[in-house]
Amino acid sequence: MSAPHLEAARPTTPGTELGTPATETPPGTAAPGTGTPHVVGRVDDVPPGEGRAFVAGDVQVAVFRLRDGSLHATQAACPHAGGPLADGQTDVDVLVCPLHLFAYRWADGAATSGAAPVRVYPVREEDGLLVVSV
Numbered sequence: 001m002s003a004p005h006l007e008a009a010r011p012t013t014p015g016t017e018l019g020t021p022a023t024e025t026p027p028g029t030a031a032p033g034t035g036t037p038h039v040v041g042r043v044d045d046v047p048p049g050e051g052r053a054f055v056a057g058d059v060q061v062a063v064f065r066l067r068d069g070s071l072h073a074t075q076a077a078c079p080h081a082g083g084p085l086a087d088g089q090t091d092v093d094v095l096v097c098p099l100h101l102f103a104y105r106w107a108d109g110a111a112t113s114g115a116a117p118v119r120v121y122p123v124r125e126e127d128g129l130l131v132v133s134v
């Protein structure tokens with residue numbers, strides 16, 4: 001695999017246009033190992049049990065660091081109505097959007113309600129850095 005594309009961490013504040021459907025990426029799941037890797041910030045930028053929004057290339061993403069140490073990444077805006085997913089609640093199985101409480105599975109981005117899925121991205125730690133492939 002090629003070296004990650006290095007860029008300055010640019011945390012963002014998604015959801016400033018609440019009520020606007022997400023259009024940055026189509027819903028669905030990125031295939032493992034696909035996409036261009038981007039360093040979006042440091043692992044320590046995301047406190048355990050929380051999420052933060054970043055930009056990977058030209059894609060807004062939400063990166064989560066669960067209390068078990070696992071990392072997950074999704075599109076930043078909820079596919080339902082643009083809610084700020086980085087502010088959502090998490091457990092080991094799902095992410096819950098803070099606006100209308102739709103739950104999305106980490107495994108494949110599917111909504112437990114049957115609504116449109118959220119796009120999930122491969123994310124890994126590399127020397128303390130967060131690398132998201134989009």
Ligand code: FES
Binds near residue numbers: 079081097099100101
């Ligand atoms: S914006 Fe409605 S569930 Fe996320």
